[in-house]
Amino acid sequence: MSITRLIIGSAWLLASAASWAADFKSVGAAPAVLYDAPSTKGVKLFIVPRGAPLEIVLTYGDWVKVRDVSGELAWTPARGLSSRRNVIVRAPNVKVRTAEDDASAVVFTADKGVLLELGEPGANGWVKVRHRDGPAGYVRSSDIWGN
Structure with missing residues (x-):
């Protein structure tokens, strides 16, 4: 019976760790x-x-x-x-685009270390961000830290 408890406890622990964000x-x-x-x-x-x-x-x-x-x-x-969410650009010359697509127009380019406000998550690994001066657009989530 204790082996069963151990297995169930381990499974529960793994399941809760997988859902942690x-x-x-x-x-x-x-x-x-x-x-x-x-x-x-x-x-x-x-x-x-x-x-x-x-x-x-x-x-x-x-x-x-x-x-x-x-x-x-x-x-x-x-x-x-x-609780206000900001992110930091982690790569040089990150293109902030008008849509969640590498082919869409560039709104502005952000250099490594630039602070951006985090918006809502987009599709396929894109995130909406806004610069403190106003321009907003989408970046790949892999190009920023803090999301």
């Missing part, structure tokens, strides 16, 4: 300080500019462990993050 938030109105521990007494590691996306890895009370675009892990107070 990354949770992203953006840095709020003020830059976020990232620490090596969930405390302001920890060592300050980085300062992340406002609007930058961070992946939430773990929540511990009022603190969250986050991953940044470079893959680094650190802690920051949850209150400094916003």
